[in-house]
Amino acid sequence: MTDPVAMGARALMAGGLVAFPTETVYGLGGNALDPVAVSRIFAAKGRPTDHPLICHIASADDLTPLVAEVTPLARALADAFWPGPLTLVMPRSGAVPDAVTGGRDTVAVRVPDHPLALELLRAFGGPVAAPSANRFGRPSPTRAGDVRDELGDTVDVILDGGPCAIGVESTVLDLASDPPQVLRPGGISVEQIEAVIGPVAAASGPARAPGMLESHYAPGARVEVLDAEALPARADELAGAGEHIAVLAPGAISPLPDSVLVLGPAGEPDTYAALLYAAFRRADAEGCAVILAVPPAAEGIGVAVRDRLARAAAGS
Ligand code: AMP
Ligand code: MG
Numbered sequence: 001m002t003d004p005v006a007m008g009a010r011a012l013m014a015g016g017l018v019a020f021p022t023e024t025v026y027g028l029g030g031n032a033l034d035p036v037a038v039s040r041i042f043a044a045k046g047r048p049t050d051h052p053l054i055c056h057i058a059s060a061d062d063l064t065p066l067v068a069e070v071t072p073l074a075r076a077l078a079d080a081f082w083p084g085p086l087t088l089v090m091p092r093s094g095a096v097p098d099a100v101t102g103g104r105d106t107v108a109v110r111v112p113d114h115p116l117a118l119e120l121l122r123a124f125g126g127p128v129a130a131p132s133a134n135r136f137g138r139p140s141p142t143r144a145g146d147v148r149d150e151l152g153d154t155v156d157v158i159l160d161g162g163p164c165a166i167g168v169e170s171t172v173l174d175l176a177s178d179p180p181q182v183l184r185p186g187g188i189s190v191e192q193i194e195a196v197i198g199p200v201a202a203a204s205g206p207a208r209a210p211g212m213l214e215s216h217y218a219p220g221a222r223v224e225v226l227d228a229e230a231l232p233a234r235a236d237e238l239a240g241a242g243e244h245i246a247v248l249a250p251g252a253i254s255p256l257p258d259s260v261l262v263l264g265p266a267g268e269p270d271t272y273a274a275l276l277y278a279a280f281r282r283a284d285a286e287g288c289a290v291i292l293a294v295p296p297a298a299e300g301i302g303v304a305v306r307d308r309l310a311r312a313a314a315g316s
Pocket of ligand 2: 132140
């Protein structure tokens with residue numbers, strides 16, 4: 001039997017595409033230093049080429065060739081959070097092709113916290129550019145089967161590492177601005193970052209980072225975000241009108257019409273994050289027209305979940 005990781009590394013060396021699990025979501029990887037491989041990523045996703053990609057590396061030592069300078073701030077954050085769901089945006093070196101950064105003078109880098117991802121990166125021996133392994137605008141895949149459903153034959157190798165533990169994308173922190181600014185909330189909270197480097201600027205406005213559209217991460221079903229108190233009446237109203245609906249909420253969900261697909265209770269923010277995208281996909285698979293979602297508390301990763309729900313709602 002051929003070792004899947006070795007097959008993946010060979011595919012990367014040949015300029016191919018490899019989908020691999022990370023602790024956040026599945027990534028669609030190609031050799032970050034090969035503009036042709038990078039262009040294949042954009043084509044497979046149907047993603048506009050000015051949306052920059054995150055470079056994945058095996059350890060903080062591999063940061064040096066990609067960036068202008070490894071600053072003390074970057075070093076402190078890497079020591080604290082890598083491997084882990086924190087992406088650092090830094091002035092780039094000349095080694096990083098324009099294709100990866102969308103022509104920007106900054107590059108986004110992280111070390112993923114997943115044994116298969118790290119094995120792949122070590123076996124390949126270079127940086128791997130990888131956005132989430134979904135078609136542009138769709139929810140990120142959190143299971144290997146989701147990648148197969150979305151991208152199928154356009155990927156040379158799909159590594160199966162089971163369901164992703166975190167379930168929403170990494171936090172993107174821009175170190176090129178002063179103070180550093182959170183461009184996308186994610187797996188590491190602002191509080192965790194501030195405990196290491198002091199105050200940072202919070203995410204502000206919808207299009208904070210290039211490629212972070214207001215409408216994004218959206219299932220086929222329309223998403224409505226609402227309070228727990230408003231859920232029963234709205235569910236009755238839509239189900240009564242003959243709509244096939246799904247509901248997702250952190251806490252217990254009171255009895256609803258039989259036709260309603262219950263996707264929760266999703267529980268605490270971390271369990272909510274872990275099931276969010278799989279719940280979106282399930283609602284689509286069952287042909288639901290609407291997902292009614294009560295967001296988790298705005299603490300820890302709950303901030304990222306609320307961000308994704310708002311973007312999914314804006315996209316529907
Ligand atoms: P995804 O590939 O879908 O996980 O998203 C990657 C995200 O990282 C992009 O949409 C941007 O928000 C962010 N990003 C990547 N590179 C840069 C960069 N050079 N500057 C700012 N943000 C970046
Ligand atoms: Mg994505």
